[in-house]
Amino acid sequence: xxxxxxxxxxxxxxxxxxxxxxxxxxxxxxxxxxxxxxxxxxxxxxxxxxxxxxxxxxxxxxxxxxxxxxxxxxxxxxxxxxxxxxxxxxxxxxxxxxxxxxxxxxxxxxxxxxxxxxxxxxxxxxxxxxxxxxxxxxxxxxxxxxxxxxxxxxxxx
Amino acid sequence: xxxxxxxxxxxxxxxxxxxxxxxxxxxxxxxxxxxxxxxxxxxxxxxxxxxxxxxxxxxxxxxxxxxxxxxxxxxxxxxxxxxxxxxxxxxxxxxxxxxxxxxxxxxxxxxxxxxxxxxxxxxxxxxxxxxxxxxxxxxxxxxxx
Numbered sequence: 001x002x003x004x005x006x007x008x009x010x011x012x013x014x015x016x017x018x019x020x021x022x023x024x025x026x027x028x029x030x031x032x033x034x035x036x037x038x039x040x041x042x043x044x045x046x047x048x049x050x051x052x053x054x055x056x057x058x059x060x061x062x063x064x065x066x067x068x069x070x071x072x073x074x075x076x077x078x079x080x081x082x083x084x085x086x087x088x089x090x091x092x093x094x095x096x097x098x099x100x101x102x103x104x105x106x107x108x109x110x111x112x113x114x115x116x117x118x119x120x121x122x123x124x125x126x127x128x129x130x131x132x133x134x135x136x137x138x139x140x141x142x143x144x145x146x147x148x149x150x151x152x153x154x155x156x157x
Numbered sequence: 158x159x160x161x162x163x164x165x166x167x168x169x170x171x172x173x174x175x176x177x178x179x180x181x182x183x184x185x186x187x188x189x190x191x192x193x194x195x196x197x198x199x200x201x202x203x204x205x206x207x208x209x210x211x212x213x214x215x216x217x218x219x220x221x222x223x224x225x226x227x228x229x230x231x232x233x234x235x236x237x238x239x240x241x242x243x244x245x246x247x248x249x250x251x252x253x254x255x256x257x258x259x260x261x262x263x264x265x266x267x268x269x270x271x272x273x274x275x276x277x278x279x280x281x282x283x284x285x286x287x288x289x290x291x292x293x294x295x296x297x298x299x300x301x302x
Binding site for chain 1: 182185186188189190192193198199202205206209212213258259262265266269270273276277280281
């Protein structure tokens with residue numbers, strides 16, 4: 001082996017070891033996001049109620065996933081809306097809160113929980129809105145994440 | 158589940174709910190920063206969720222059993238305050254572990270570069286010395302031609 005070849009091999013091995021030593025120190029830039037899902041009474045995405053009586057309890061499941069890169073303090077707000085209620089990724093619904101569910105979820109953890117809900121007023125096209133809020137640590141308050149879902153109900157008297 | 162029903166006078170006071178809520182949120186902030194510093198906060202999150210469950214239970218039982226609701230709120234507040242205290246040590250140990258990893262990596266890099274430099278500068282001589290040492294008893298014989 002001549003001197004030039006030996007130098008190239010030595011430099012390559014050195015670079016490999018240095019790269020392997022420094023790799024764990026480089027932060028991984030993975031996409032950050034939360035997940036929100038509403039599941040039916042059997043815990044799957046089917047069998048959602050469409051007609052319920054006033055004050056009749058019905059079961060749904062909430063699903064929240066945390067991929068924000070840190071622990072999150074979540075609140076799921078269930079609101080009672082109708083056809084005219086405005087809700088989108090930027091605006092939360094200006095509607096009465098039926099229930100709130102609260103949980104601190106670790107990074108890459110999910111939270112699945114039952115929601116026994118009921119509506120105390122009759123009406124067609126009643127909208128049950130689910131909004132995910134999370135705690136903003138620097139601001140010290142809960143903020144709307146922009147994640148929401150809804151189901152439509154006919155609530156009979 | 159957290160109700161939005163107004164609290165009546167004989168029930169646990171709204172102030173107690175606010176105190177418990179604020180304690181949990183403050184504790185969460187401590188846990189958040191402890192995790193940012195590299196600490197393992199899984200045990201703290203578990204405890205904090207116990208406090209959240211107590212608050213939720215207090216809300217549910219506030220109308221029927223206000224004394225139990227008050228006790229649950231006190232326990233939730235105590236747990237949250239304990240989590241806040243513990244998160245300081247978790248944060249410190251996380252920072253130390255992170256620094257150790259940094260120093261370990263930098264040490265490995267420095268050692269590798271040092272050995273590589275020595276090998277480049279003195280490698281030939283060292284190889285020849287080693288060769289002579291290994292073959293010190295080797296007898297070179299003439300080929301019988």
